[in-house]
Amino acid sequence: MRTSPVWSPEQYGTYADERGRPFADLVGRIHADNVKTVVDLGCGPGALTATLREAWPTATIVGLDSSPQMIEAAAQYADDHLSFGLADVREWSAPEGSLDVIVTNATLQWIPDHLDLLPGFVKALRPGGWLAIQIPGNGNAPSHAILRELAAKDPYAEFARERSLRPDVPGPADYVDVLSAEGCAVDAWETTYFHLLQGDNAVLEWVKGTGARPVLQSLPDELRKDFEAEYGARLAEAYPQRDYGTLLPFRRIFAVARKL
Template sequence: MRTSPVWSPEQYGTFADERGRPFADLVRRIRADDVRSVVDLGCGPGGLTATLRDSWPEATIVGVDSSPQMIEAAQEFADDRLSFELGDVHDWSAPEGSLDVIVTNATLQWIPDQLDLLPGFVKALRPGGWLAIQIPGNGNAPSHAILRELAAKDPYAEFARDRSLRPDVPGPGDYVDVLSAEGCVVDAWETTYFHLLQGDNAVLEWVKGTGARPVLQSLPDGLRQEFEAEYGARLAEAYPQRDYGTLLPFRRIFAVAQKR
C-alpha cells in the first residue's frame, strides 16, 4: 500500500454540507435500475457513502479507503447492507462483471496514472453498469498556488516541496476519450461551485482537511506552526472574509459512464 497522509475525519468534516454537494450532484446523474451491488472507492468517513442506501435500497454497498482513520470513523454507518474496508484505490480490483455501480468521489486526483485505472473499473461492471467520477480541478486556484510557493521556500522546502506537488488532473474530454474506448456511453462536464464559508480564515480550515494536509504533516513541530501562520495570512488576503462569509470558488470535474 502506498504511503498516505494521516487523514482527520474531524477536520475533513468541517464544511460537510459544501463538500457533500458535488457527491449528490454526481449520484443524481446515475440512472441505474435494479442495483444490487455498489462500491464507493475513496469513501472517506462514510457519511456520503451512507446516503447511497436511499438511492438504491436493495443494494449491498461497500466503501473502500486507504486511511485507517477514515475507515474507523465510517464504521458508525455500517449495517447489514453497508460495510467499509481498508484498501488502496490504486490496487483495487473486483471480479469481472460483478458490480452495478462504482462511485469514486474526490479521490482519483491523488493518483498520477488515474486514467490507466479506468479500464479495470469498467471491467468490474456488469453490462449496463455505471461508473461515476468526481475530482477537484482547482489546482491553479490561489489556495493551491500559494501552498506550492510557500512549500518551495526555505526553511520549508527541505520537508514540504515534494508534498505540495499534485498530478495534473484530466479534463472532461479525457474521461470521454478513455471511457468511450472501453465501450461506455459517457456524460462528462465541469462546474465551479461558489461555496460560502463561515468562520475565521475559513479557506485555511477547508484546505487543512484536504489539499494542504500532506504539506502540513511533512513539517516538524514549530516549523509547521510557522508555515500555517504564513499560509493562513496569505489565504486571508486572497479570500477576504465579508460580513456574509468567505467566498471560495471551487472547480470540479465529473464523468458518468454506462457500460454498453
C-alpha cells in the same frame, strides 16, 4: 517528519454540506435500475457513502478507503447492507462483471495517471453498469498556488516541497475519450461551485482537511506553526472575509459512464 499524512475525519468534516454537494450532483446523474452491488472507492469518513442507501435501499454497498482513520470513522454507518474496508484504489480490483455501480468521489486526483485505472473499473461492471467519477480541478486556484510557493521556500522546502506537488488532472474530454474506448456511453462536465463559508479564515480550515494536510504534516513541529501562520495570512488576503462569509470558488470535474 511523517512519511504519509494521517487524515482527520473531524477536520475533513468541516464544511461537510459544501463538500457533499458535488457527491449528490454526481450520484444524481446515475440512472441505474435493479442495483444489487455498489462500491464507493475512496469513501472517506463514510457519511456520503451512507447516502447511497437512499438511492439503492436493497443494494449491498461497500465503501473502501486507504486511511485507517477514515474507515474507523465510517464504521458508525455500517449495517446489514453497508460495510467498509481498507483498500488502495491503485491496487483494487473486482471480478469481471460483478458490480452494478462504482462511485469514486474526490479520490482519483491524488493518483498520477489514474486514467490507466479506468479500464479495470469498467471491466468490473456488468453490462449496463455505471461508473461515476468526481475530482477537484482547482490546482491553479490561489489556495493551491500559495501552498506550492511557500512549500518551495526555505526552511520549508526540504520537508514540504514534494508534498505540495499534485498530479495534473484530466479534463472532461479526457474521460470521454478513455471511457468511450472501453465501450461506455459517457456524460462528462465541469462545474465551478461558489461556496460561501462561515468562520474565521475559512479557506484555511477547508484546505487543512484536504489539500494542505500532507504538506502541514510533512513539516517538523517547530516549522509547522510558522508555515500555517504565513499560509493562513496569505489565504485570508486572497479570500477576504466579508460580512456575509468567505467566498470560495471551487472547480470540479465529473464523468458518469454506462457500460454498453
